[in-house]
Amino acid sequence: MHAMVLTSPRRPLEWLELPDRNPGPDEIRVAVSACGVCRTDLHVVDGELEHPKLPLVPGHEVVGRIEAVGSEVDAGLKLGDRVGIPWLAHTCGSCSYCIHGHENLCDAPQFTGYTRDGGFATSIIANARYAFPLPDGYSDASLAPLLCAGLIGWRSLVRAGSAQHIGLYGFGAAAHLVAQVARWQGRTIYALTRPGDTSSQSFARSLGAEWAGDSTQLPPRPLDAAIIFAADGNLIPLALRAVRKGGRVVCAGIHMSTIPAFSYDLLWQEREIVSVANLTRQDGIDFLESVPHWHITTHTTSYPLQRANEALADLRAGRFDGAAVLIP
Numbered sequence: 001m002h003a004m005v006l007t008s009p010r011r012p013l014e015w016l017e018l019p020d021r022n023p024g025p026d027e028i029r030v031a032v033s034a035c036g037v038c039r040t041d042l043h044v045v046d047g048e049l050e051h052p053k054l055p056l057v058p059g060h061e062v063v064g065r066i067e068a069v070g071s072e073v074d075a076g077l078k079l080g081d082r083v084g085i086p087w088l089a090h091t092c093g094s095c096s097y098c099i100h101g102h103e104n105l106c107d108a109p110q111f112t113g114y115t116r117d118g119g120f121a122t123s124i125i126a127n128a129r130y131a132f133p134l135p136d137g138y139s140d141a142s143l144a145p146l147l148c149a150g151l152i153g154w155r156s157l158v159r160a161g162s163a164q165h166i167g168l169y170g171f172g173a174a175a176h177l178v179a180q181v182a183r184w185q186g187r188t189i190y191a192l193t194r195p196g197d198t199s200s201q202s203f204a205r206s207l208g209a210e211w212a213g214d215s216t217q218l219p220p221r222p223l224d225a226a227i228i229f230a231a232d233g234n235l236i237p238l239a240l241r242a243v244r245k246g247g248r249v250v251c252a253g254i255h256m257s258t259i260p261a262f263s264y265d266l267l268w269q270e271r272e273i274v275s276v277a278n279l280t281r282q283d284g285i286d287f288l289e290s291v292p293h294w295h296i297t298t299h300t301t302s303y304p305l306q307r308a309n310e311a312l313a314d315l316r317a318g319r320f321d322g323a324a325v326l327i328p
């Protein structure tokens, strides 16, 4: 097999040949056909997330077909099946979080493309119980961004509760999917982007956003909730300023720059700030089953796997709309 490998943070990934591995008893080996590039991959490569496995194959939005099956894998999975492999790679099953249905907060989790090798590769080994069946009618590349951007976006939207008027701060891979789900649900979306990013703003309008503007602006009416996808801590006080009394600010990212000090007035009147961490397998099943009903369209820019560094640089610079996908 071949992979784009991180040998140390803040260095370009290297194209390496690695030994083929056979799956363990509860694992599958999947021939990768597409792998999305997520902002979390950027945080890992840039050294903003601590203690990655090294050397590491990043990538946790993996679509492929099963090419080898371990001896104890459920009979529901067989050779040739198309599956998706997400960020959540394994949980302990015995901590209080796992027992009470919050496996996203497991005390001893494993994560694809962070503590286990991921999908910037021609093949990947995954625990079979954490792989998802995928809906028909979508190409491999168009499914890949659903496996993190879509899923975490979905979990964030659920955390926004019954909010009717929702602001999305940062209009990249996750927001472009959430906007479509929210519109389907009859909610109103306001997109807030980097100041002056008129390209993302018109992209947001094309997906049904009622209004799109700079993150430093106030939307035309108070928001019931805001979801922050961009990794910029300065957005938290800006979003608090934009939500109404009792409104909620949902932070969807795994990492953010430092949040600046702000006046308590912004939080007063029962406004809330909450975060979203990881996903549960049930989130994945609920979301992927619903995707065909929502008629979600994913906007992707494909790169050959060996050009992963270019895809990461373009993501860092915001040079494409929607999501980047690597094709081996």
Ligand SMILES: [Zn+2]
Residues within 6 Å of the ligand: 091, 092, 093, 094, 095, 096, 097, 098, 103, 105, 106, 107, 108
């Ligand atoms: Zn656990």
Ligand SMILES: [Zn+2]
Residues within 6 Å of the ligand: 038, 039, 040, 041, 060, 087, 148, 149
């Ligand atoms: Zn991700």
